[in-house]
Amino acid sequence: MNRITARRRHPLARYAVLLLTLGLLGVAYTLAAPTSERADAAIASGRADDVAEGKKLFEQSCASCHGLNAEGIANRGPSLVGVGAASVDFQVSSGRMPLAQLGAQAPRKKPAPWVNEDTIRQLGAYVQSLGGGPTVPTQEMVDPAKGDKSKGGQLFRANCIQCHNFVGSGGALTQGKYAPPLHDATPRQIYEAMVTGPQAMPVFNDSIITPEQKRDMIAYIVGVREEPNPGGAGLGRIGPVTEGLVAWIVGISLLALAAIWITAKRRQAQ
Numbered sequence: 001m002n003r004i005t006a007r008r009r010h011p012l013a014r015y016a017v018l019l020l021t022l023g024l025l026g027v028a029y030t031l032a033a034p035t036s037e038r039a040d041a042a043i044a045s046g047r048a049d050d051v052a053e054g055k056k057l058f059e060q061s062c063a064s065c066h067g068l069n070a071e072g073i074a075n076r077g078p079s080l081v082g083v084g085a086a087s088v089d090f091q092v093s094s095g096r097m098p099l100a101q102l103g104a105q106a107p108r109k110k111p112a113p114w115v116n117e118d119t120i121r122q123l124g125a126y127v128q129s130l131g132g133g134p135t136v137p138t139q140e141m142v143d144p145a146k147g148d149k150s151k152g153g154q155l156f157r158a159n160c161i162q163c164h165n166f167v168g169s170g171g172a173l174t175q176g177k178y179a180p181p182l183h184d185a186t187p188r189q190i191y192e193a194m195v196t197g198p199q200a201m202p203v204f205n206d207s208i209i210t211p212e213q214k215r216d217m218i219a220y221i222v223g224v225r226e227e228p229n230p231g232g233a234g235l236g237r238i239g240p241v242t243e244g245l246v247a248w249i250v251g252i253s254l255l256a257l258a259a260i261w262i263t264a265k266r267r268q269a270q
Contacts, residue, residue: 054126057119061098061112070130076102083196084133085124090192092120094185104176105199108184134195141211142187147219155209155217163201167224173200183225187218 059068065077072079077099080087091097095109124136140146157166165171168182177200182190191214197203204214 050122050125051129052126054122054124057114057123058126061114062123065099070127080127080130082131082133083127085128085136086134086192087196087198088124088127089120089136090189090196090198092123094189096198105178108180134192137188137191137195137211141215142191142218143215144187144219144222147215147217149216149219149223151213152216152218152220155213156220159204159209160217168221182221185221187222190218190221191215 058066058070062070062077062080065073066080067073067077070080091106092115093111095111095115096106098112099106100109127133128135156168160168163171163173163179164182165179170179170181172178179200185193193201194204194209194214194217195206209217
């Protein structure tokens with residue numbers, strides 16, 4: 001007993017206990033690390049071939065605006081450090097990047113000839129390796145069939161209709177910017193837009209809108225596209241503004257033509 005007590009009083013004993021405690025804390029943190037952090041690390045280091053190929057693509061097609069190290073260039077392109085693979089997938093798959101010319105906003109267009117699933121994955125892996133960020137969602141996370149359209153509609157009306165219209169038809173913003181229509185956006189692109197906040201759009205991270213709620217909103221947006229237009233043409237599905245405009249222009253024009261026709265008939269009768 002005295003021998004054990006003497007060892008406890010040894011000057012190096014406290015340092016041994018401290019090192020052991022720190023080691024145990026490190027192991028516990030590694031095991032308890034969030035899934036997203038482990039996913040970021042897997043993309044950054046687990047696919048070295050994708051990262052290397054993505055770097056080549058970046059240097060060829062992106063570095064002229066975003067810098068050789070993705071640090072950004074003033075008045076040309078922002079820094080991409082920390083934006084994540086989800087931002088790359090959204091911007092490149094929708095044709096917004098590479099940007100044809102500088103403007104208030106990057107429009108959706110046909111993707112560049114070199115863009116495909118492999119090149120997007122490689123480019124995203126490289127950007128992800130620079131500083132983490134939101135990753136590309138899985139198919140289950142964006143599957144409209146697994147979402148609740150009614151709940152998604154409530155969330156969409158509370159957070160999105162101010163800019164995108166209640167059916168996702170889009171709308172004008174300030175300084176030449178606009179909220180694009182969502183008719184051509186894929187479920188994955190809709191999810192990625194919410195977690196990355198492209199251009200004038202705010203970021204809706206998981207603490208604001210959970211992944212399940214995002215899936216519900218996707219189910220609503222996709223479901224609205226399939227709804228019929230009772231009563232005639234959809235007129236952009238923007239709402240009473242276009243309906244009233246058409247009523248005035250078409251209606252008054254028809255009344256004017258009818259009045260002219262009636263007057264001409266009376267003159268002929270005289």
